[in-house]
Amino acid sequence: MARLNSVKMTYAINRTGEIVSIDNVDNGLECNCICIDCNGQLEAKQGAKNQWHFSHHKDNDAINCQWSGESELHIKVKEYLDRYKRLTVPIGFTNPTSLDIQFDEIQLEKSLRPTKRIPDVTGYCAGEKILIEVKVTHEVDQQKRIDYKKVNVSVIELDFSDFTFIDTRSKPLPQR
Template identity: 30%
Template sequence: MQDGNPFGFKDHRPFTGFSDELVYGLAQDGRTVHVSDVPSGLRCDCRCPACDRPLVAKKGSKQLHHFAHYSKTVSCSYAVETNAHFWAKEVLERERRLTIPPIIAEHHGQTEIVSPAKVYTFAHAKLEKRLGSIVPDVVLVTENGTQLIVEVHVTWSEPEVSTSYE
């Protein structure tokens, strides 16, 4: 664990909110780049991985570093999900393993583990590559060629508002 972050070296807090801030962009050659790896402003020469619009790398001292869409008139509703997908792929590529939880069956108050938790190790991860008629978020490929399809599910909930009366 480095910098207090158990998932890696980069700060991924910007994509946990409801804004259109990104931590990943696409360089002109198609590579995925983190905001920490590019120059500030339009000099980053990056585009949004979701909508392909120009990005600005914002690296000020008041907010966490992030990409923002250059045009404020059109919003990109896929930014948070796009960040999660790239972050998940980055973690999976670096760790090269994934734990699948156990499958548990319950019937009439009895439970049975049908399949125990299993750790899969793999050779590499592919992000959103077409497999026949589907486009999985991530495809993990083991050393023997077995493919494991991973769907990244992004959720958030509205903060609870509590009211107390005296």
């Protein structure tokens, strides 16, 4: 298991502005990627021994980069929701059950008008808009709650604050 501060960067931005996985780029500087946080040049490290990851290129000044495992977890949760368009949520306290939500559409980082807030995920299910916020270290603050209440929209906050990564790469790394 790994703590968030030991998680390696596995997502970056490619030359067309898309978020890409380390598994889908060329090795080294040929990846043509930049950091999601600081826009610094990255190189893909795709060796045979260690987990594949991006690192800042040695000529790049990454001193002010704020990338963290929190950023990575945020991205992975949003990617999961975008790909699978489903979520299971708990219902009740005394006799808890669960509800499977199958979204018709998912939008990432879409501005919510007229609040000008940008929820992590906006999902649409049977004509209803559901906002999803991903908590890793910072929960939805009071002002954001008030803003969401004003527009009468359902909000789910997914709490990953106690999450620990488990390295699932025990199988051989993919060959290029």
